[in-house]
Amino acid sequence: MGWPSVGVETLDWRDSWRTYEAAVVPAIAGLEVESSLDPGTAARVGAAQQSITAFDAEMTEQFGPLELGTIDTVLLRSEASSSSQIEHLTASAKQLALAELGESKSVNARLVRANVAAMESAVTTGEFSTETVVAMQRDLLGETGLHVGVRHEQVWIGTSGSSPIGAAFVPPHHDRVQANLTDLWQFLTQDARLPLAHVAVGHAQFETIHPFVDGNGRVGRAIVHSYLRQRRLTSHVTVPISAGLLADTAGYVRALTAYRSGDPLPIVGEFARAALDAAAVGRELLAELRDIRGTWEERLAARRDSVAWRIADQLVGHPAVTAELAATRNGVSAAATRNAIAALVDAGILVKASVGRRNQVWVAEEITSCYDRLAVLMGRRQAW
Numbered sequence: 001m002g003w004p005s006v007g008v009e010t011l012d013w014r015d016s017w018r019t020y021e022a023a024v025v026p027a028i029a030g031l032e033v034e035s036s037l038d039p040g041t042a043a044r045v046g047a048a049q050q051s052i053t054a055f056d057a058e059m060t061e062q063f064g065p066l067e068l069g070t071i072d073t074v075l076l077r078s079e080a081s082s083s084s085q086i087e088h089l090t091a092s093a094k095q096l097a098l099a100e101l102g103e104s105k106s107v108n109a110r111l112v113r114a115n116v117a118a119m120e121s122a123v124t125t126g127e128f129s130t131e132t133v134v135a136m137q138r139d140l141l142g143e144t145g146l147h148v149g150v151r152h153e154q155v156w157i158g159t160s161g162s163s164p165i166g167a168a169f170v171p172p173h174h175d176r177v178q179a180n181l182t183d184l185w186q187f188l189t190q191d192a193r194l195p196l197a198h199v200a201v202g203h204a205q206f207e208t209i210h211p212f213v214d215g216n217g218r219v220g221r222a223i224v225h226s227y228l229r230q231r232r233l234t235s236h237v238t239v240p241i242s243a244g245l246l247a248d249t250a251g252y253v254r255a256l257t258a259y260r261s262g263d264p265l266p267i268v269g270e271f272a273r274a275a276l277d278a279a280a281v282g283r284e285l286l287a288e289l290r291d292i293r294g295t296w297e298e299r300l301a302a303r304r305d306s307v308a309w310r311i312a313d314q315l316v317g318h319p320a321v322t323a324e325l326a327a328t329r330n331g332v333s334a335a336a337t338r339n340a341i342a343a344l345v346d347a348g349i350l351v352k353a354s355v356g357r358r359n360q361v362w363v364a365e366e367i368t369s370c371y372d373r374l375a376v377l378m379g380r381r382q383a384w
Helices: 039-062 065-086 093-100 107-123 130-144 174-189 195-209 216-230 241-246 249-260 265-299 307-315 323-330 334-346 365-380
Strands: 007-012 019-024 320-322 351-353 361-363
Touching (some): 065 265, 107 130, 130 174, 195 249, 307 320, 307 334
């Protein structure tokens, strides 16, 4: 069974004497993705789904309920950073950690932090609707507050910023967007034999509709995690699929283009590859963090139930901390917190960050360096 391709319509531009072609997105509700897959692609998708569920189960078994929350924070941070990097929004892990405390001067770090918030919103979303997805976009855009909501203007990709004439791709006219989204939500709620393939196509359809002026790519990838959680492919942790896509961003873009021509195989294949790679990335990150945590046990001379160790455990998921925040998180006095931070500084676990006089901030630079090293490796990882 073939997949419908995107059509075009000729529209008048604002000056009334020039025309341009905009996409006409076909309805896909009721269509079955699996019928469009060859046996090899279907087998790879099945293997990728097994990899996702196995990773989720492995993390659940290895880490207790409390520690599992920290692990999911780590993985979600990795996913949000990778998704932002696909859009050429990069920030060091240290700046991202400072942005969590409102202490970073980096605009990119604050935008990536907002993407973390959008991912957090996505994995707890119970249903797909225009309202819930706009809420994700609102979290994503954070402090900018610009262009929130479904667009009411024509947008385009490529060529000049003044008109869509000659653009590489012109999404549908804004009058069509609401109907396109309603159809997509119906598609995402129907039964699917291969959920990963289904959401890969749903993601491509969302990017084709391009319902927002800003944030389409990052919201579109957040929707993937909402869907995986709803379909129980993941239950406790976020599998960093964007880290897998980051290994071949050119292939990802080519796959989205092929989808518009009526070929869903490339985007389904990209998601299968990315999911398999994501599990490897997640294990690699967690193994290095465990090694770092192991060296702390040799250097931190404090009882295992001490405030210092409670703060140390929290640094894995939140590498920057203030004394006030540490005291609040752990329900201890300011004096106990100061003593604990001093012990962590003496052990070389925390270093003071120079961010101004208002609030003293300490950072676990071994942790932020670990995140940065993995971000570099993700960009260099070769797609199979």
